[in-house]
Amino acid sequence: MDTKNTMEKVEFVEGRVDWKGRRAVKNKHGGIRTSILVLAAFAFENMATLALSVNLITYFTGIMHFELPDAANHLTNYSGTGYILSIAAAFLADTYIGRFKVGLVSACIEFLGIALLTLQAHYPKLKPPPCSIFDQTVHCEQVDGGNAVLLFIALYMIAAGAAGLKATLPSHGADQFDEKDPQEAKQMSSFFNSLLLAICVGGAASLTLIVWIQDNKGWDWGFGISTIAMLMAVVIFAAGLPLYRIYVVQQTSAILEIIQVYVAAIRNRKLDLPENPADLYEINRDKEAAIEAEFLPHRDTLRFLDKAAIQISPAESEKPEARNPWKLCRVTQVENAKTILAMIPIFLSAIMMTLCLAQLFTFSIIQASTMDRSITKSFHIPPASLPIIPTTFMIILVPVYDRIFVPFARRITGHRTGITHLQRIGVGLTLGSLSMAIAAIMEVKRKNVARSHNMLDAIPTTHPLPMSVFWLSFQFFIFGIADIFTYVGLLHFFYMEAPKSLKSISTCFLWCSMAIGYFSSTILVKTVNRVTKGIGNSGGWLEGNNINRNHLNRFYWLLSIMNLINFCVYLFCAKKYQYKPQSPIEVPEENKTEKKITKS
Structure with missing residues (x-):
C-alpha cells in the first residue's frame, strides 16, 4: 500500500x-x-x-x-x-x-x-x-x-x-x-x-x-x-x-492589576496626557507577549485613567527597573480597568430587580396560601408551586427568543445577539416595575374578597378565600418575561465585557447584585415596618402573621415606583456606556495554529 x-x-x-x-x-x-x-x-x-x-x-x-x-x-x-x-x-x-x-x-x-x-x-x-x-x-x-x-x-x-x-x-x-x-x-x-x-x-x-x-x-x-x-x-x-x-x-491577581491602574492614575494625576494615544505604554507584542497575552485598543473614554499608562519615554519604559506596576500600567490593563468601572452602574441597576424577586418568593407565596388553589375537587396546587406558571412560559419563550427573535433581529441590526445586551436589560427592568404594579392591584382585589366575605381573620388551611390562586399568575408571568431579558442579558454582558482573567468574577457581578438585593429586602421590610408603624392607627404595613390585615399592596406599589426610578437612572448610564471591542487585536496566526504531519 x-x-x-x-x-x-x-x-x-x-x-x-x-x-x-x-x-x-x-x-x-x-x-x-x-x-x-x-x-x-x-x-x-x-x-x-x-x-x-x-x-x-x-x-x-x-x-x-x-x-x-x-x-x-x-x-x-x-x-x-x-x-x-x-x-x-x-x-x-x-x-x-x-x-x-x-x-x-x-x-x-x-x-x-x-x-x-x-x-x-x-x-x-x-x-x-x-x-x-x-x-x-x-x-x-x-x-x-x-x-x-x-x-x-x-x-x-x-x-x-x-x-x-x-x-x-x-x-x-x-x-x-x-x-x-x-x-x-x-x-x-x-x-x-x-x-x-x-x-x-x-x-x-x-x-x-x-x-x-x-x-x-x-x-x-x-x-x-x-x-x-x-x-x-x-x-x-x-x-x-x-x-x-x-x-x-x-x-496572578487580575483584581490587583485593576487596582494598580486606579493607584497609578492617582499618582500620575498631575502629568499631561499625550495628544497621540499611541504614545501610551504597551509591552512589545512581538518580543515579550506570550500567546495568552491580552491586547486591547485604546478607547477615548474615562480618559483620567489613561494617566496610569503615561511613560516618560519609550526607551526608558522598556527598562525593567522603570516598570513600577503601581505607577506605569499597560494600555490593555487600563482598558480593562475602564470596563470594570463603567460596569458598576449596570451592576447596581440589577439590585432592584432582586428586591422584587425576593417578594415573589416570600410574600406572594403567603398570598397564594390564603387563596383557592384547587384545580379539581381532589387536587390542590401547593402555594410554592405557583412559579411553575412563569417557568412554563419561559420554557416555551426562551427557544422562541433564541431561534426566531435573535436571528430575525440579527438581520436587521447586524448585532450577533440580535439586540445589544444593554437594550435587553432595559426591557427587563421595565417589565419588573410593571410586575410589581400588577402585584399591588391583585393584592387589593384579594383583600376586597376577604373583606366582602368577612374572612379577614380566616385560617387559610381550612378556610381559603373564594378567589382562584391563578389571579396571581399575572405578576409571576410578567416577572418571568423580565427574567429572560434582564438576568440572561446581565450574565452575557458581564462575561463578554470583562477581562479574560476575570470571567468568573464578572459573571458573579450578577449573583453579587442579587445578594445585595436579598439583603436589602431584609432591611427594606424592617424599615418599612418601622416607618409605617402607627400610621392610620395600625401597625406597620407588613407587621404580623395575618396577611389579610396588613398593607402588602402599598409595599408592592413602593417597589414598583422604586424600580421605575431605577430604570430611569439605568437609562442614563446605559447611554453613556461604550462597549469593549468584540474581538481583541489578533496575535500572529502562526502562534495559534500548529501543523502536525501524519502518515497514512
Whole structure:
C-alpha cells in the first residue's frame, strides 16, 4: 500500500487546555457537546435547590415554627449568602484553582448540605415537636439549641456550594467556545439563553414534583429527592472532564492589576496626557507577549485613567527597573480597568430587580396560601408551586427568543445577539416595575374578597378565600418575561465585557447584585415596618402573621415606583456606556495554529 505525507491542520484554542494540561484542540475539546453537560448539571442543581427557595418559608413557619417576618428574613439571608459567596469562589477559580475544580468541589459541598437537611427532616429528635392547642391557644416551640445549629449548618453548606456553582458553571460553559470564532461566538450567545432554559427545566421539576412531595409525602422525602438530583449534577459535571476546554489559570491577581491602574492614575494625576494615544505604554507584542497575552485598543473614554499608562519615554519604559506596576500600567490593563468601572452602574441597576424577586418568593407565596388553589375537587396546587406558571412560559419563550427573535433581529441590526445586551436589560427592568404594579392591584382585589366575605381573620388551611390562586399568575408571568431579558442579558454582558482573567468574577457581578438585593429586602421590610408603624392607627404595613390585615399592596406599589426610578437612572448610564471591542487585536496566526504531519 502506497503511503504519502499529508498535512493536517490542528487548531488550538487560545488560553485553554485539556484535563492533562495539554493545549485544547478545537475539534476534540469543547463546543456544543460539552456545554450540554454543563447545562444538564445546572438543570439538576436547580431542580435540587429551587424547591428550597420557594418552599423553605413554609418549612420555617410550619416545621421549625419561626414567625413569618423572621422566616422571611432567614430565607433572604440564606439566599443572599449564596450569592455573595460566589465572589470568593470566583476569585479562587480565576486566580488559583481553576473553574472546573471549584465547580466540582462546590457541587459536593452542596450535596452534603442537602443530605444533612434530609436527615434533620426525617428524625423527630432533630426538630421541634408539633404545635399543641391549650385553652384554645396554639403553642409552638421554635427550633433552638443544637437542632438550630444543625439547620443553619446545612443551609449555609447549601448556600456555599450553590455559590461555587453559580461562580463557575456559566463561565466554564462559555469557556467551551472561542469568542474569536464568529460561528462559536453565536453558539456562545445561544449557550447563555440555553442556560436560562436549563434553569427553567430543572425548576419546573422542582416546583411540581419536589414541592408536591414536600407538601404531601413529607419534607424528608422531598429533601431526599433533592439530594438525588444534586448527586446527578455532580456525576454529570464530572463525566465531562476528558472533553472540557479548561481555562489556564494565570496565578496572578487580575483584581490587583485593576487596582494598580486606579493607584497609578492617582499618582500620575498631575502629568499631561499625550495628544497621540499611541504614545501610551504597551509591552512589545512581538518580543515579550506570550500567546495568552491580552491586547486591547485604546478607547477615548474615562480618559483620567489613561494617566496610569503615561511613560516618560519609550526607551526608558522598556527598562525593567522603570516598570513600577503601581505607577506605569499597560494600555490593555487600563482598558480593562475602564470596563470594570463603567460596569458598576449596570451592576447596581440589577439590585432592584432582586428586591422584587425576593417578594415573589416570600410574600406572594403567603398570598397564594390564603387563596383557592384547587384545580379539581381532589387536587390542590401547593402555594410554592405557583412559579411553575412563569417557568412554563419561559420554557416555551426562551427557544422562541433564541431561534426566531435573535436571528430575525440579527438581520436587521447586524448585532450577533440580535439586540445589544444593554437594550435587553432595559426591557427587563421595565417589565419588573410593571410586575410589581400588577402585584399591588391583585393584592387589593384579594383583600376586597376577604373583606366582602368577612374572612379577614380566616385560617387559610381550612378556610381559603373564594378567589382562584391563578389571579396571581399575572405578576409571576410578567416577572418571568423580565427574567429572560434582564438576568440572561446581565450574565452575557458581564462575561463578554470583562477581562479574560476575570470571567468568573464578572459573571458573579450578577449573583453579587442579587445578594445585595436579598439583603436589602431584609432591611427594606424592617424599615418599612418601622416607618409605617402607627400610621392610620395600625401597625406597620407588613407587621404580623395575618396577611389579610396588613398593607402588602402599598409595599408592592413602593417597589414598583422604586424600580421605575431605577430604570430611569439605568437609562442614563446605559447611554453613556461604550462597549469593549468584540474581538481583541489578533496575535500572529502562526502562534495559534500548529501543523502536525501524519502518515497514512
